Amino acid sequence: xxxxxxxxxxxxxxxxxxxxxxxxxxxxxxxxxxxxxxxxxxxxxxxxxxxxxxxxxxxxxxxxxxxxxxxxxxxxxxxxxxxxxxxxxxxxxxxxxxxxxxxxxxxxxxxxxxxxxxxxxxxxxxxxxxxxxxxxxxxxxxxxxxxxxxxxxxxxxxxxxxxxxxxxxxxxxxxxxxxxxxxxxxxxxxxxxxxxxxxxxxxxxxxxxxxxxxxxxxxxxxxxxxxxxxxxxxxxxxxxxxxxxxxxxxxxxxxxxxxxxxxxxxxxxxxxxxxxxxxxxxxxxxxxxxxxxxxxxxxxxxxxxxxxx
Amino acid sequence: xxxxxxxxxxxxxxxxxxxxxxxxxxxxxxxxxxxxxxxxxxxxxxxxxxxxxxxxxxxxxxxxxxxxxxxxxxxxxxxxxxxxxxxxxxxxxxxxxxxxxxxxxxxxxxxxxxxxxxxxxxxxxxxxxxxxxxxxxxxxxxxxxxxxxxxxxxxxxxxxxxxxxxxxxxxxxxxxxxxxxxxxxxxxxxxxxxxxxxxxxxxxxxxxxxxxxxxxxxxxxxxxxxxxxxxxxxxxxxxxxxxxxxxxxxxxxxxxxxxxxxxxxxxxxxxxxxxxxxxxxxxxxxxxxxxxxxxxxxxxxxxxxxxxxxxxxxxxxxxxxxxxxxxxxxxxxxxxxxxxxxxxxxxxxxxx
Amino acid sequence: xxxxxxxxxxxxxxxxxxxxxxxxxxxxxxxxxxxxxxxxxxxxxxxxxxxxxxxxxxxxxxxxxxxxxxxxxxxxxxxxxxxxxxxxxxxxxxxxxxxxxxxxxxxxxxxxxxxxxxxxxxxxxxxxxxxxxxxxxxxxxxxxxxxxxxxxxxxxxxxxxxxxxxxxxxxxxxxxxxxxxxxxxxxxxxxxxxxxxxxxxxxxxxxxxxxxxxxxxxxxxxxxxxxxxxxxxxxxxxxxxxxxxxxxxxxxxxxxxxxxxxxxxxxxxxxxxxxxxxxxxxxxxxxxxxxxxxxxxxxxxxxxxxxxxxxxxxxxxxxx
Numbered sequence: 018x019x020x021x022x023x024x025x026x027x028x029x030x031x032x033x034x035x036x037x038x039x040x041x042x043x044x045x046x047x048x049x050x051x052x053x054x055x056x057x058x059x060x061x062x063x064x065x066x067x068x069x070x071x072x073x074x075x076x077x078x079x080x081x082x083x084x085x086x087x088x089x090x091x092x093x094x095x096x097x098x099x100x101x102x103x104x105x106x107x108x109x110x111x112x113x114x115x116x117x118x119x120x121x122x123x124x125x126x127x128x129x130x131x132x133x134x135x136x137x138x139x140x141x142x143x144x145x146x147x148x149x150x151x152x153x154x155x156x157x158x159x160x161x162x163x164x165x166x167x168x169x170x171x172x173x174x175x176x177x178x179x180x181x182x183x184x185x186x187x188x189x190x191x192x193x194x195x196x197x198x199x200x201x202x203x204x205x206x207x208x209x210x211x212x213x214x215x216x217x218x219x220x221x222x223x224x225x226x227x228x229x230x231x232x233x234x235x236x237x238x239x240x241x242x243x244x245x246x247x248x249x250x251x252x253x254x255x256x257x258x259x260x261x262x263x264x265x266x267x268x269x270x271x272x273x274x275x276x277x278x279x280x281x282x283x284x285x286x287x288x289x290x291x292x293x294x295x296x297x298x299x300x301x302x303x304x305x306x307x308x309x310x311x312x313x314x315x316x317x318x319x320x321x322x323x324x325x326x
Numbered sequence: 327x328x329x330x331x332x333x334x335x336x337x338x339x340x341x342x343x344x345x346x347x348x349x350x351x352x353x354x355x356x357x358x359x360x361x362x363x364x365x366x367x368x369x370x371x372x373x374x375x376x377x378x379x380x381x382x383x384x385x386x387x388x389x390x391x392x393x394x395x396x397x398x399x400x401x402x403x404x405x406x407x408x409x410x411x412x413x414x415x416x417x418x419x420x421x422x423x424x425x426x427x428x429x430x431x432x433x434x435x436x437x438x439x440x441x442x443x444x445x446x447x448x449x450x451x452x453x454x455x456x457x458x459x460x461x462x463x464x465x466x467x468x469x470x471x472x473x474x475x476x477x478x479x480x481x482x483x484x485x486x487x488x489x490x491x492x493x494x495x496x497x498x499x500x501x502x503x504x505x506x507x508x509x510x511x512x513x514x515x516x517x518x519x520x521x522x523x524x525x526x527x528x529x530x531x532x533x534x535x536x537x538x539x540x541x542x543x544x545x546x547x548x549x550x551x552x553x554x555x556x557x558x559x560x561x562x563x564x565x566x567x568x569x570x571x572x573x574x575x576x577x578x579x580x581x582x583x584x585x586x587x588x589x590x591x592x593x594x595x596x597x598x599x600x601x602x603x604x605x606x607x608x609x610x611x612x613x614x615x616x617x618x619x620x621x622x623x624x625x626x627x628x629x630x631x632x633x634x635x636x637x638x639x640x641x642x643x644x645x646x647x648x649x650x651x652x653x654x655x656x657x658x659x660x661x662x663x664x665x666x667x668x669x670x671x672x673x674x675x676x677x678x
Numbered sequence: 679x680x681x682x683x684x685x686x687x688x689x690x691x692x693x694x695x696x697x698x699x700x701x702x703x704x705x706x707x708x709x710x711x712x713x714x715x716x717x718x719x720x721x722x723x724x725x726x727x728x729x730x731x732x733x734x735x736x737x738x739x740x741x742x743x744x745x746x747x748x749x750x751x752x753x754x755x756x757x758x759x760x761x762x763x764x765x766x767x768x769x770x771x772x773x774x775x776x777x778x779x780x781x782x783x784x785x786x787x788x789x790x791x792x793x794x795x796x797x798x799x800x801x802x803x804x805x806x807x808x809x810x811x812x813x814x815x816x817x818x819x820x821x822x823x824x825x826x827x828x829x830x831x832x833x834x835x836x837x838x839x840x841x842x843x844x845x846x847x848x849x850x851x852x853x854x855x856x857x858x859x860x861x862x863x864x865x866x867x868x869x870x871x872x873x874x875x876x877x878x879x880x881x882x883x884x885x886x887x888x889x890x891x892x893x894x895x896x897x898x899x900x901x902x903x904x905x906x907x908x909x910x911x912x913x914x915x916x917x918x919x920x921x922x923x924x925x926x927x928x929x930x931x932x933x934x935x936x937x938x939x940x941x942x943x944x945x946x947x948x949x950x951x952x953x954x955x956x957x958x959x960x961x962x963x964x965x966x967x968x969x970x971x972x973x974x975x976x977x978x979x980x981x982x983x984x985x986x987x988x989x990x991x992x993x994x995x996x997x998x
Contacts, residue, residue: 036841043850159980161931163938164972171965223447229402232435245452264843286853302841321497
């Protein structure tokens with residue numbers, strides 16, 4: 018196990034470098050100039066622009082810039098925002114807990130409701146109940162989160178006024194409820210569908226027939242034999258979802274004005290602040306990679322066929 | 327737990343007490359499945375019986391209804407799409423089809439156990455074999471986890487798995503095919519049931535391993551005086567172990583006979599065809615016989631005798647009248663015990 | 679989240695892929711007298727699936743709308759009359775009239791904008807799907823068929839692209855362009871989105887290349903390209919088509935989301951996502967300006983998802 022983890026960690030390094038380099042290139046190699054964006058429409062002096070660029074190291078070759086940036090990052094130096102002159106590290110430290118709270122809230126929602134619905138549907142495949150739930154999830158999947166977000170915001174905050182339209186205090190869970198539901202909806206639908214399919218499939222497996230033939234009570238057949246097998250793909254899927262929920266927060270935070278990572282990255286993008294975007298994006302890549310590593314390990318723990326392979 | 331205790335005190339299952347009465351009797355069993363192409367009639371009036379210590383081999387191609395009958399006996403048919411419109415399955419004289427789900431569950435595994443063809447997919451891949459074996463004792467006898475594991479090791483020893491104590495925590499995929507099938511046998515044997523149904527227990531195995539597993543099964547059956555229903559499509563497997571054979575075709579029994587009688591003098595053209603299609607050393611160089619055509623589609627079983635489109639002896643009557651299971655006699659009318667054939671022309675077939 | 683619509687199916691797919699590919703393989707086995715191919719069997723199923731029929735009708739409708747928007751309305755999506763129509767409420771009785779669905783903040787007919795907005799969504803959705811299918815199938819087949827270091831390299835490349843959250847990547851790329859035409863959006867999404875199909879194709883090819891008929895073709899001396907094109911591709915197609923159809927809905931959602939975030943099609947383009955973003959300011963006083971284009975996005979995504987779902991169910995016998 019230890020060697021496996023070590024090998025996986027080593028494999029992650031090139032992927033991390035590749036992904037961050039790719040983001041770095043997309044940010045800096047494509048058209049769009051942060052200094053110009055900062056100056057906006059004002060007439061600018063090319064000499065001033067050049068000197069600012071030199072100061073920021075933006076005149077160096079791209080790879081050199083990347084190496085400089087990464088060395089800084091490894092020492093915990095994320096750089097400084099051009100517009101606000103704030104250290105990016107502080108911006109991230111302020112915004113990150115907010116996003117984590119929101120994501121965690123959504124994640125709990127996804128796990129409990131998603132798996133619950135999936136089990137309810139999967140145990141009786143092709144019944145009215147199953148069809149109904151499948152249709153419901155289909156509706157959820159086809160509603161982009163900004164659509165669902167505005168519909169709920171309109172209904173709950175404006176019409177019924179049971180909650181605030183935007184989040185003013187991100188530690189107040191009653192305010193976070195609506196954004197968390199919106200953020201969770203798509204994942205929830207997928208988890209429900211995956212659970213349903215997995216259960217319906219395993220229900221027909223040979224070992225389930227054996228379990229019944231052994232004269233085990235239904236409770237045990239379902240609770241031990243079916244669940245143990247069916248939930249393996251679901252648990253691993255949930256692991257991957259953590260990363261997806263975090264990027265999903267960009268839209269959700271925008272709708273409900275939650276001051277988290279998503280809003281920061283969006284603001285930075287509109288100001289073309291490469292350092293902030295790449296910094297936050299690198300963090301997201303790291304979280305995504307860590308999540309997939311944990312998922313792999315979890316897989317090995319849950320499925321002996323992988324453990325000993 | 328109380329229910330289990332009551333069950334344990336009920337009269338001990340002992341084959342010797344009720345001689346004369348068969349352990350299991352299937353009467354006029356019908357099973358059908360709803361499919362996209364209509365109703366598939368998988369079993370159409372099967373009758374057979376097994377006594378304690380007796381081995382009945384049920385022979386037939388895939389789709390002949392032999393496995394479906396077994397699943398109906400075990401109560402593990404998928405219903406729906408399956409349905410049992412007619413028939414009785416008597417276990418020690420009691421119709422299991424009329425029992426409650428809970429009553430049937432207590433018979434499963436404890437009184438009647440089943441061995442499946444593909445041990446790899448039939449064992450739960452994420453639970454250790456020790457757990458899966460021990461589960462029988464924990465559920466049916468209320469043993470503790472520790473005692474159940476000790477029993478599991480004992481069982482693995484019993485079916486001759488080497489180093490049972492070390493392997494009890496291993497998972498199914500870590501065993502070889504033969505060893506896995508031994509684990510299936512051990513699981514079926516765990517509570518010393520009265521009857522074991524083995525559905526193609528050796529089909530998935532190498533030939534050398536096949537013999538070992540069959541020998542083990544036969545040995546254990548003798549030892550515990552169990553009834554055994556051996557489902558197979560392989561005539562070679564049954565010759566040594568079976569007492570009597572029921573040959574099935576399109577959901578019906580077409581011939582029923584003591585094992586050696588059947589090999590010597592088949593009384594149904596289908597059985598004859600099956601026997602003729604076994605390669606034999608003394609016919610080296612000759613072309614091997616093959617039954618022409620394909621097994622019938624169960625949603626559209628041919629009228630009359632289901633075998634008629636493939637039968638070399640078919641006459642007009644075979645296309646119109648379903649042949650009943652005739653008792654088979656000697657040419658002079660002398661009785662042949664336990665023999666019957668569902669062929670209008672059984673006389674010609676056996677004596678011809 | 680649209681990015682997830684796009685990415686998530688991948689995770690759910692390994693099982694599906696194997697089984698769908700498996701069907702193709704077993705298809706060569708002993709068949710009953712009435713042998714039906716995978717495709718005709720699927721068609722048989724689809725014809726009587728109401729979800730499929732509904733979604734197919736909706737898709738045809740949307741396609742027609744995106745090609746000939748003039749068929750549906752005589753109003754122009756750009757004609758603005760602030761004085762007369764500022765945030766005019768819908769007249770539900772006036773079917774297909776310019777004021778049917780009301781007017782937006784600039785006094786433009788929302789009905790006309792919704793009709794003309796179909797073109798952007800459908801073009802981006804279809805364009806991205808075609809592009810990712812070609813790129814992904816090619817890369818996935820090469821990786822799956824040749825294995826070894828080719829596979830390692832391509833799989834690592836796939837991992838690198840997968841490491842970048844789809845929406846984030848699209849934001850970064852599109853943000854750099856000032857003039858975002860339909861083609862820029864298509865290329866940006868395809869650049870980030872091919873990994874999904876590549877994974878599915880790779881998985882399918884790995885299963886199929888072990889099939890007896892491929893081994894036989896190899897033994898008979900068929901060239902690699904012939905094996906890939908004649909034997910492997912047709913049999914790997916089922917899972918790829920299923921994923922692509924479902925992904926199409928996701929790309930439409932992604933385009934709308936990006937337009938909503940202000941990095942989709944340029945401001946002058948007529949697009950549902952952009953209209954939703956503009957309607958946002960009036961959510962309190964004139965919710966119809968936001969809800970109507972939102973509903974159009976959802977209906978379109980739903981149509982393609984239902985379509986893809988029905989196709990998958992028909993092609994995957996495990997779900998029967």
